[in-house]
Amino acid sequence: MNLRKNSTGRLTLNDVARAAGVSRATVSLVLRGSPLVHVDTRARVEAEMARLGYVYNRAAANLRRRVSSSVALVVNDLSNPFFAEFAAGVDEALAAAGYVTLLGSTGESPERQLAVVGSLIEHDPAAIILSPAEGSDAAALARAVGPRTPVLVFNRELAGSPWDFLGLDNRRGAHLATEHLLALGHRRIAFFGGHADSSSCRERRAGYADALRNVGIAVDDDWLIESAPTRMDAAARTGLLFAREPAPTAAVCYNDAVALGLMLGLVRRGRHPGRDFAVTGFDDIPEAILAAPPLTTIAADPRARGRQAAQLVLARVEGTAPEPQRTIAAVELVVRESCMPV
């Protein structure tokens, strides 16, 4: 047995073994609660660990056992409360399952995203939960990830990726919002915000169009207005809604950020959201309830989505489902005060 004193101060199995007068192997068995070790030995070893303040080195153990106890979470923007909540949910569920979360944020930059994934993958996560940046290159990502690490894509479809997907029922959500406005008597309803080339925007627009078609209203292309999915840009583009007479009386917004921006833009133009123009959002971020007036929106419960993502990815890690899975989470309409009847 090698008894060389560990040169740095780091305590290892060896140190505990020596202190307790047993072999490394025995200490290892104690650590993992094996029934093989004699109860007295166990007690002695455990006492020694406590006395010395030993801490387990999971990296070394994982290396030997060829397993991983971490999952990487790559998120585009933590300062968006929707994703912050999602991240909290992911971490909560991973921690409960004994995994640790490796965090990476990309700031919506596909290049940074590639770098982040490349760095995280070197830490050998059991899986990756990826909420892709806009304009991600699926092939480049697949190359960076390699074939051995399962990935769950969240929220934005990644065209042509071989991975599991968890998304919201965007189509149905927008459908619900549009129906709500129709039921209030609105007939001139715009779809406001988002980038038309993102999958979630396309799906939401489709739900909106469905609902209109169901009641025999044609979609007016002038009322399909794009914007960056941010408050600022949405506020700036408010004017586009009123470029032509007759203007719409309501807008289904791409998401809450856009809706709040639109409300700001309306106020600046002297209009009163919820009184002379109806607005709906999507996501139900915490600000939605605080807005003036409180925003009617589509709730997606991002924290629950986070837990769900963690569960899906762990199922994939442990079991071996053969096919990539698509999971679509239900959403619901929460009515507040931003839509008046017409």
Next chain:
Amino acid sequence: MNLRKNSTGRLTLNDVARAAGVSRATVSLVLRGSPLVHVDTRARVEAEMARLGYVYNRAAANLRRRVSSSVALVVNDLSNPFFAEFAAGVDEALAAAGYVTLLGSTGESPERQLAVVGSLIEHDPAAIILSPAEGSDAAALARAVGPRTPVLVFNRELAGSPWDFLGLDNRRGAHLATEHLLALGHRRIAFFGGHADSSSCRERRAGYADALRNVGIAVDDDWLIESAPTRMDAAARTGLLFAREPAPTAAVCYNDAVALGLMLGLVRRGRHPGRDFAVTGFDDIPEAILAAPPLTTIAADPRARGRQAAQLVLARVEGTAPEPQRTIAAVELVVRESCMPV
């Protein structure tokens, strides 16, 4: 040389070495860009790596080199935008320095916090950035962390801990807010919200008291009102401000969440924040600008604080400053529309 085929599919240095017809050691040198290897050899090895899709196993390397390339971030509540921004800043700076972020969230529970720290520490982070849960037990934490991992405590003082600290200038912030109200002519000013036993609340109250004392106003204990630092609880306690005549005309709030809750509570009582009652916040969360009216508050720039925390902790990891450092970040008043003159 051991040529046993790797049983799992995982590619290792060995596989690359074999494919390129060189030794493991050479491949390792190539990986680290050593000038020792011949340029032709390097090219051949690199080609082989690309062809096979080799990915570096940093855990194994770290084990051998006895270094760590991760930093743990333990945060009480990611769904609080202040901490979400902070986390984003931490991750941004750590990533730039080549470290990966291990995330742990505690949901404000000291027990979960202990468990989370215990789990993270097993992954051998180079350091821990800890935003402690309320009611943390410093001694228990110190035991869980052990003596070898540097810790930076953020935001809440941890009594009797031997660790570095990064905090906001709470005292000065509250002082600024109070002075602002005084300058607007207010004389009956309350301090609203927060738990009096938290260090940040005590400091903010002290700044508030200083400012009042400076103009010869005594602090009225009836106007020191506690609440949980949440919107809900703040809204519920609004009535306490008006228990006695004459009531205050303004309140310095513990933080933005409390201020927003208070504004909600005021509206419910038929008052108009910013018109017949002045309110200030603390933190400048994104909602602050959206509130009705937009909230005058103290900006702490949490993302910059996150970057700063990362930098401090890395400095500690790399250099060896002997003394624990206390760093207090400046804050500034941002005036919006929630305070009318009296």
Next chain:
DNA sequence: CCGGCGATTTATAACGATCTAAATTCGTCG
């Protein structure tokens, strides 16, 4: 043609854990 000296390359022992197979120890029974 040998010795020597850079320039390259490599064998081998670590890092801190686990696993396998083999070696001990122990109680009991013939």
Next chain:
DNA sequence: CGACGAATTTAGATCGTTATAAATCGCCGG
């Protein structure tokens, strides 16, 4: 009292990488 099977313990190889020290190569001068 020695044998035998069960209960415990352990030596040694191994995970994928790095560090050290030694080996090899090519080329030059003598």
